[in-house]
Amino acid sequence: MNKRPKLEVLHADASLVVVNKPAGLLSIPDRYDQTLPSVKAIIREEYGSAYVVHRLDRETSGVILMPLTPEAHKHLSEQFEHHTVVKTYEAIVSGIVDKDTMTIDIPITPDTRRKGLMKPSAKGKEARTILRVLERFRLATHVECDLITGRQHQIRVHCSAIGHPLLVDADYGTSSSFLLSSIKRRYNVSKGQTERPLIERLTLHARRITFLHPDTNQSMTFEATPPKDFSATLQVLRKYAAPYASTFDAEFF
Numbered sequence: 001m002n003k004r005p006k007l008e009v010l011h012a013d014a015s016l017v018v019v020n021k022p023a024g025l026l027s028i029p030d031r032y033d034q035t036l037p038s039v040k041a042i043i044r045e046e047y048g049s050a051y052v053v054h055r056l057d058r059e060t061s062g063v064i065l066m067p068l069t070p071e072a073h074k075h076l077s078e079q080f081e082h083h084t085v086v087k088t089y090e091a092i093v094s095g096i097v098d099k100d101t102m103t104i105d106i107p108i109t110p111d112t113r114r115k116g117l118m119k120p121s122a123k124g125k126e127a128r129t130i131l132r133v134l135e136r137f138r139l140a141t142h143v144e145c146d147l148i149t150g151r152q153h154q155i156r157v158h159c160s161a162i163g164h165p166l167l168v169d170a171d172y173g174t175s176s177s178f179l180l181s182s183i184k185r186r187y188n189v190s191k192g193q194t195e196r197p198l199i200e201r202l203t204l205h206a207r208r209i210t211f212l213h214p215d216t217n218q219s220m221t222f223e224a225t226p227p228k229d230f231s232a233t234l235q236v237l238r239k240y241a242a243p244y245a246s247t248f249d250a251e252f253f
Helices: 039-047 070-081 154-161 228-240 247-251
Strands: 008-012 016-021 061-067 086-094 101-105 108-110 118-120 128-136 140-147 204-212 219-223
Touching: 008 219, 016 039, 039 061, 061 070, 061 219, 070 204, 086 154, 086 228, 108 154, 118 154, 128 154, 128 228, 140 154, 140 228
Parallel strands: 061 204
Antiparallel strands: 008 016, 016 061, 086 140, 086 204, 101 128, 108 118, 128 140, 204 219
């Protein structure tokens, strides 16, 4: 049996639980291996029940909401269906995003050539993401994304579609990890050692969620601080890949 990870609980009451999911943990049980740990299984074991209204990719960290009763499940499902739940993510994407704010409105459909993945398609389901730039670096951009719709892999597909895939995303980008040596000049690894990546999972974190409590209809917001690997990557980018003072300098880098 796989060891059960400890979940950081941000809120719990009789109707719902909100947790900060670590990267590497499934949101729901694996279809083929029920022994793999998941948020749903852990909550069900601790609270007696668990229902699913949304999920995060296994390698995405951050805030996830799970109702505990059929009534709460119905109420929250309707909020997700009507796009009234506000889900805000932080991401580190490749390249320099020029616009401070943009709305990405690109339909998404399953990619029949790559099982389990999605692709942009005019025949796909409506998908809208609002992207805002938080920080720019010489080779990457720290952004915030509001999911208006909640399609599978939406942020990953949308960022890739505009030419700025996640800094680490082997499926929709080009890299499976991010190394300090890629931006620090004269970086040396000790003899006999191999460089450990700063981050080797999706550079995506579900930062914040706002919804109406199913019992009181009061607006609630919960926030999850990005984990160490995400924060460390940002710190290194600030130190070694800060933007040049002028665009003239940047052109001749």
